[in-house]
Amino acid sequence: MSEDDIPLPGEDAALDDGVRRRVGPRRSEASTNAVLIAAYNELSEHGWRDFSVDRVAKTAKASKQTIYRWWKSAACLAVDAALARLADKPPVVVAPTADVRDRIAALIEPMLVAVRTGDGAHAWRGALLAAADDGDAGEVFRAWFNDKVKIPLRHILAEQALKGTVRRDWDIDLATELLFGPIWHRLIAMRGPVPEVYSRRLVESVLKALAPG
Numbered sequence: 001m002s003e004d005d006i007p008l009p010g011e012d013a014a015l016d017d018g019v020r021r022r023v024g025p026r027r028s029e030a031s032t033n034a035v036l037i038a039a040y041n042e043l044s045e046h047g048w049r050d051f052s053v054d055r056v057a058k059t060a061k062a063s064k065q066t067i068y069r070w071w072k073s074a075a076c077l078a079v080d081a082a083l084a085r086l087a088d089k090p091p092v093v094v095a096p097t098a099d100v101r102d103r104i105a106a107l108i109e110p111m112l113v114a115v116r117t118g119d120g121a122h123a124w125r126g127a128l129l130a131a132a133d134d135g136d137a138g139e140v141f142r143a144w145f146n147d148k149v150k151i152p153l154r155h156i157l158a159e160q161a162l163k164g165t166v167r168r169d170w171d172i173d174l175a176t177e178l179l180f181g182p183i184w185h186r187l188i189a190m191r192g193p194v195p196e197v198y199s200r201r202l203v204e205s206v207l208k209a210l211a212p213g
Helices: 031-046 055-062 064-070 074-088 098-118 120-133 136-164 173-189 196-207
Strands: 013-016 020-021
Touching: 013 064, 013 173, 031 055, 031 074, 031 098, 031 120, 055 064, 055 074, 064 098, 064 196, 074 098, 074 120, 074 173, 074 196, 098 136, 098 173, 173 196
Parallel strands: none
Antiparallel strands: 013 020
């Protein structure tokens, strides 16, 4: 067992059928965090095309074998590293009774803040390219996007459709593309900055496209 792993209490676990199975190691939280931080810094400095798991392992003082036991691929690690940075930030809390523009903006503001902070644009560009290159990493990113953006946005738009401020045949895929497409374009194609006022502009474009009549 690697020193990066912590054994679960007891070597074996009893299942419902009475058969005992050996329980494998679980991640050390400290080691996991060290790897994720190192991976994020690696993305910031070298991007995805020159991403090195060897350098990540050396920086995090973790074995390369352990990293590949915890993540299916280097791309999965790259995506997880970017998402972990978002998870570390305090959530943007907006009351359900707040203006719909503020509620939608709260869904995209964490990422906009991330790409404007330090080398966040480089790290996120790398993570998005990793998600595009690798099927498993793409699934990781889409699962996050669905849970944190698409489902909450669907609830908001459904509510607004009932109020008549959004047309009843609104399209969730169109809405998410209008919100995030320009961000992907700036990060990957144009490699340009993301202005601080961008979230409000993107929200306005969505509501205008989905307005009734």
